[in-house]
Amino acid sequence: MSTEVAFDVDGVHLSGALTEPVGPLPVVVFAHGSGSGRFSPRNRLVAELLQDAGLGTLLFDLLAAAEEGDRSLVFDIPLLACRLLEVTAQLRERASSIAYFGASTGAAAALHAAAEKGNDVSAVVSRGGRPDLAGSRLSMVRAPTLLLVGSLDTAVIELNRQAARLLECEHTVEIVPGATHLFEEPGTLAVVAERAREWFVAHSSGS
Numbered sequence: 001m002s003t004e005v006a007f008d009v010d011g012v013h014l015s016g017a018l019t020e021p022v023g024p025l026p027v028v029v030f031a032h033g034s035g036s037g038r039f040s041p042r043n044r045l046v047a048e049l050l051q052d053a054g055l056g057t058l059l060f061d062l063l064a065a066a067e068e069g070d071r072s073l074v075f076d077i078p079l080l081a082c083r084l085l086e087v088t089a090q091l092r093e094r095a096s097s098i099a100y101f102g103a104s105t106g107a108a109a110a111l112h113a114a115a116e117k118g119n120d121v122s123a124v125v126s127r128g129g130r131p132d133l134a135g136s137r138l139s140m141v142r143a144p145t146l147l148l149v150g151s152l153d154t155a156v157i158e159l160n161r162q163a164a165r166l167l168e169c170e171h172t173v174e175i176v177p178g179a180t181h182l183f184e185e186p187g188t189l190a191v192v193a194e195r196a197r198e199w200f201v202a203h204s205s206g207s
Contacts, residue, residue, distance in 0.1 A: 007060065009086045012067075016060025016087075019051050025204050026097035026122050027056035028196075031084055031106035031113075042182065042189060043103060046127070049193035055200055058091060062106065074105055077133050081112035085119060099123045099143075099200050108133035115140035123203040125196045128153060128181050131163035138166035145171040146199045148192050150179030
């Protein structure tokens with residue numbers, strides 16, 4: 001059962017849905033990309049499968065409704081990361097452990113935020129992400145990072161491999177067979193959820 005929550009970040013009102021974790025497992029904060037939001041059916045499906053394993057989830061909007069039409073904001077990684085950091089700080093008042101799940105440009109924001117000194121997140125998972133957009137911040141990430149990319153998303157595979165070479169933390173690039181960028185092919189999103197679940201649980205403080 002999720003609870004509606006709200007965050008005020010520099011005067012911007014961001015809405016979300018929070019599901020509490022079981023025991024010491026983390027709350028997985030979803031960083032949506034490319035203008036997507038907390039009602040994204042793909043991320044909601046992944047969230048439900050994570051919840052089945054006892055993980056908490058926070059689905060929230062990085063952009064306010066009035067901002068969603070501004071495409072430049074979708075690619076403003078420092079802005080998105082700053083908002084993610086502020087939401088993370090507010091969430092720590094009720095969650096002892098936090099992890100990130102990023103999609104598309106949201107993956108870059110998640111890694112950018114994970115690189116922030118003192119932001120001790122337990123793990124990061126990227127789905128069809130653009131981690132390369134985190135640039136030089138990648139070398140500062142300390143959280144174990146899993147980069148999931150569809151085998152048919154050839155351009156993004158190479159961008160993920162380039163980003164992985166800059167990561168100095170534990171990391172893996174995993175190719176999901178038969179998947180394109182949005183993982184719309186039957187069964188491919190379930191593979192993403194399974195691998196994400198395994199990664200988050202394996203790197204939780206209770207493991």
